[in-house]
Structures are given as structure tokens and as C-alpha cells.
Amino acid sequence: MSTVLQQATDARVASIDLAAATRAEKDRALLLMATRLEESTGDIVKANEIDVRNGRAASLSDAMIDRLTLTPARIKAMADGLRELAALPDPVGDVVRGSTLANGLELRQVRVPFGVVGIVYEGRPNVTADAAGICLKSGNAVLLRGSGSALSSNAAIVAVLREAVADTGLPADTIQLLDATTRDSVKELMRARGLVDVLIPRGGASLIKAVVEESTVPVIETGVGNCHVYVDEAADLEKALAVVLNSKTQRLSVCNTAESLLVHSEIADRFLPLVLAELGDAGVTVHGDARVSSYGDSVVPATEEDWATEYLSADISVGVVDSLDDALDHIRRYGTGHTEAIISESLAATRRFAARVDAAAVMINASTRFTDGSEFGFGAEIGISTQKLHARGPMGLPELTSTKYIVTGNGHTRG
Known part of the structure; x- marks a missing residue:
């Protein structure tokens, strides 16, 4: 089994425990993740300096360098975003609709996690913490595939987040970082149907187009902003x-x-x-x-x-x-x-x-x-969807859930 498929399998196992976690357990993990990020600011900034130096050597544009750069203020903003998530209502278990049918059956449609979410993104290492947090709060394990330009930054951030999650008793494999040194990990992630429930690309037009057209895993399409x-x-x-x-x-x-x-x-x-x-x-x-x-x-x-x-x-x-x-x-x-x-x-x-x-x-x-999840009051967003199915616009916590029907009877049989 390849490394990516093994990580996806581990994420699937972790997602089972995470789906059953209480809001208090998830919020405790988010708050500790925030604290540990701030405590690790120096190490994260040092790792980021390596990426920025390599980015300048590779002649990345000023806009891309800006996206890539982490400062103590930006790391604090990442931590504050996790704290804001902890303060938001947990969507899991919300009753979308419910009724008692004419035959006496009680019908409820409730929100449940997707399970395993894959996220492919470019440049911006702050997305690493945002995506990990919003997936955890919504009960989803996450497979993060950032860009090679943010290799050191993402590794430093994920190491901190995984340790914090494990220290609260939730599975560390709730948050995993995929190899970003080759495109092979993206290709495998896009074809991990049955292990990965949904894939979300965040980046430029070419990245989004490639994921949408090549993935066998269902995709929520985030959009280019002209x-x-x-x-x-x-x-x-x-x-x-x-x-x-x-x-x-x-x-x-x-x-x-x-x-x-x-x-x-x-x-x-x-x-x-x-x-x-x-x-x-x-x-x-x-x-x-x-x-x-x-x-x-x-x-x-x-x-x-x-x-x-x-x-x-x-x-x-x-x-x-x-x-x-x-x-x-x-x-x-x-x-x-x-x-x-x-x-x-x-x-x-x-x-x-x-x-x-x-x-x-x-x-x-x-x-x-x-047009931003935080500005709309959703907390940290997973992306801004420009598609028209399931989610459109800034995707907050409810957009990272599906639903299931729970039907309760009393020995009911259908005639």
C-alpha cells in the first residue's frame, strides 16, 4: 500500500472516533491547538523563513511571497481563528428537519460529518491551520496536501497540531500532511475513492481545473476570483x-x-x-x-x-x-x-x-x-465555493457536513 493510501486508511479509522466526539472534546482540542501554535511561533517562523527564501530564489511573484509569508501576527490570527471555531455551535447532530409521519414513524434528518476530507492547496500555510480546525470541529479527519513552496511551514504547523490533538485524547491521525515534493501524492489522493469522501481544491485556475477533471473522489469546487x-x-x-x-x-x-x-x-x-x-x-x-x-x-x-x-x-x-x-x-x-x-x-x-x-x-x-467566512460570521472557512451544488460561497461548518435520516418506529412494518 502506498504512503498516501495508508494515510487515507488511517484517516478513515480516525474519522470513526472523531465522528462520535462530543463538542466539548473537539473544542478542547481546538483551544489547545491554538495555544500550542502561539507557543511555537518562533519555530514556525524559522521554518517559514526557509520557504520564503526558497520562494524568492525560485522567483515567485510578490503576491505569492505575500501568501507564503508567516509573521507572529499571522500565526496569532491562525490561533485566534481556532478559538473562534471553538466558540461556534457544533453542526454535527443538528436536526435539519423532522416530522411525525401519518403512520406514526418519527423522521429526523440530522447533520453528520463527511468522514475524510482531502484538501489540495497552494502557497498559503495559514490554510493548514484553518482547514485542520474546521474539519476537526465538523467531525472530519483531514488529509492536507499543501504546495512544495510551503513544505517546511506546513510540516512545522501540522506537527504542532497533531501533538495538541493527541494530548486531548483524540486520534492524531485526524490531521495528516501528505508529501508535497512530487505530484504523485495529489494523483493518489484524487483517486482514493472509498477512503476519501470529498476533495476540496484551493488555489489557481490550473490546480482547480486539474482536480475537478481528474479526480474520481467527489469534489467541491472552489473558484477563481475575477x-x-x-x-x-x-x-x-x-x-x-x-x-x-x-x-x-x-x-x-x-x-x-x-x-x-x-x-x-x-x-x-x-x-x-x-x-x-x-x-x-x-x-x-x-x-x-x-x-x-x-x-x-x-x-x-x-x-x-x-x-x-x-x-x-x-x-x-x-x-x-x-x-x-x-x-x-x-x-x-x-x-x-x-x-x-x-x-x-x-x-x-x-x-x-x-x-x-x-x-x-x-x-x-x-x-x-x-466575501469571507470570518467576515460573514462563520469562523474560519474551508474555501469559497463557486459551484451550485451543496455549498456556494464561503464554506463554514455546516458545509463540511452531510446528512442522514433517522427513522424511529414502534414495531412498524410496511404493508
Whole structure:
């Protein structure tokens, strides 16, 4: 048996005990995991420095280095995320619906863990703690397959988490890290049907596409974030400027960052000079259409590829549209179903936009950066799903469960 299949088998065994764990037992493990992370900050930062040094040597982009880097503050945020999870209700055992049938049978549909969850992700070692925590709280064993760029960081984090889990009496194999030095571990994980219940990819378009197309294990598809902000003709320009800047510049390297800006032609003369100046001051390169280019010498002509690109960098595509419906057509063509925003004081416009745009999250007069499990009050999220089955948008604890029907009778037989 290969190492990956052995780990999956061990995870399956661990998941049986974990599924029966009480909320108190799981919360105790989460709190100890948080404490141990903070206590191990120095060791984790040293391990991370190795990855960052190797990443720079491999010419990773600034955005990828930012995703990879761990600081004491980011490690504290990881620990705080685990504590927030401990404070959240346990979804396992929740009754989704229940009734007494006409024949007297009592019917309940209750939440249960998936069992074993595999997660394939790139770059961001903070995902290691987030994913381990949310899977544990929802009663699932987890197989973590991070990227080779975060090899040392992930190993240090998982060692701390496993020791904490074991010290509370839960199975250490609840949390396991797969080898990230070759692609073989990903291929085996994708084909471990019967041992792994669901696979969640988190990363760029090529990673997600490969997992979705090649996996025999059921996949919850997380999405690429080509997010748009549309500034309507009825927009408050002060609000619009603040939202666009926050959506684009608050953090460049994450999937809920705005990558495209659409401006209604009726307010282009007033708004574009303002926003182009502010974006320029923030160091953002604007890739614009011909009408946008007429408002600034620094605008780079946009290509067809620009409109479809998730930059994850200090770049944004900007276009002028003649109507709300033109904006919707543009988003329908180039959007990825993640987050779309409209800035408008028109109730009719915001309602039409919300009803017609196809996305996991729609922001009305608010930054795209709010599409986040923590911001939505879910605690640490496992990812943001752009599919339409089971889970869509930020996936919190309930999305990491399935259900079973429990039917109680009194010697009932069917005629």
C-alpha cells in the first residue's frame, strides 16, 4: 500500500472516533491547538523563513511571497481563528428537519460529518491551520496536501497540531500532511475513492481545473476570483471611490480582491479621473479600454486576456459601459461566479443587478473583500465555493457536513 493510501486508511479509522466526539472534546482540542501554535511561533517562523527564501530564489511573484509569508501576527490570527471555531455551535447532530409521519414513524434528518476530507492547496500555510480546525470541529479527519513552496511551514504547523490533538485524547491521525515534493501524492489522493469522501481544491485556475477533471473522489469546487465592481450612473462617487480602492488594494493576493472595474458612461467624466489618480497613487497599473485610456496617459491598453485575468497583483482591468445590462453582459462573459459588486443609489438598479448577476456573493455598495467566512460570521472557512451544488460561497461548518435520516418506529412494518 502506498504512503498516501495508508494515510487515507488511517484517516478513515480516525474519522470513526472523531465522528462520535462530543463538542466539548473537539473544542478542547481546538483551544489547545491554538495555544500550542502561539507557543511555537518562533519555530514556525524559522521554518517559514526557509520557504520564503526558497520562494524568492525560485522567483515567485510578490503576491505569492505575500501568501507564503508567516509573521507572529499571522500565526496569532491562525490561533485566534481556532478559538473562534471553538466558540461556534457544533453542526454535527443538528436536526435539519423532522416530522411525525401519518403512520406514526418519527423522521429526523440530522447533520453528520463527511468522514475524510482531502484538501489540495497552494502557497498559503495559514490554510493548514484553518482547514485542520474546521474539519476537526465538523467531525472530519483531514488529509492536507499543501504546495512544495510551503513544505517546511506546513510540516512545522501540522506537527504542532497533531501533538495538541493527541494530548486531548483524540486520534492524531485526524490531521495528516501528505508529501508535497512530487505530484504523485495529489494523483493518489484524487483517486482514493472509498477512503476519501470529498476533495476540496484551493488555489489557481490550473490546480482547480486539474482536480475537478481528474479526480474520481467527489469534489467541491472552489473558484477563481475575477471579481468586478460596477459603478452605476446613480452611484455616490465618494462611496464608489472608497469601495473600489478597498476592493482592489486592501490585499492584492486573495480571491475576493477586485480585478475588474466597470464604469457607466454617464459618470465616466466625473469618476474616472478620480479613480485613476487614486489607483495610480496606490501603485496599481490600469489596463483599460479605449475610452478609459483617454482619461490617463498611464493606462495600459487592455487585451482580451486582461478582461478574463485574476491578477492577484497590483493590476486591474477597467472598462466603460453604456448601461447596467452592458455591465451584466461583460460580467457574464468574463466573471468566474465568485463576487460581483454594484455601487448605486438606485434601488431598481441594485435589485436588477442582484437578480441577474450569477455569482456566489453579490455586494451592494460594499467591498468585494467582505466575501469571507470570518467576515460573514462563520469562523474560519474551508474555501469559497463557486459551484451550485451543496455549498456556494464561503464554506463554514455546516458545509463540511452531510446528512442522514433517522427513522424511529414502534414495531412498524410496511404493508
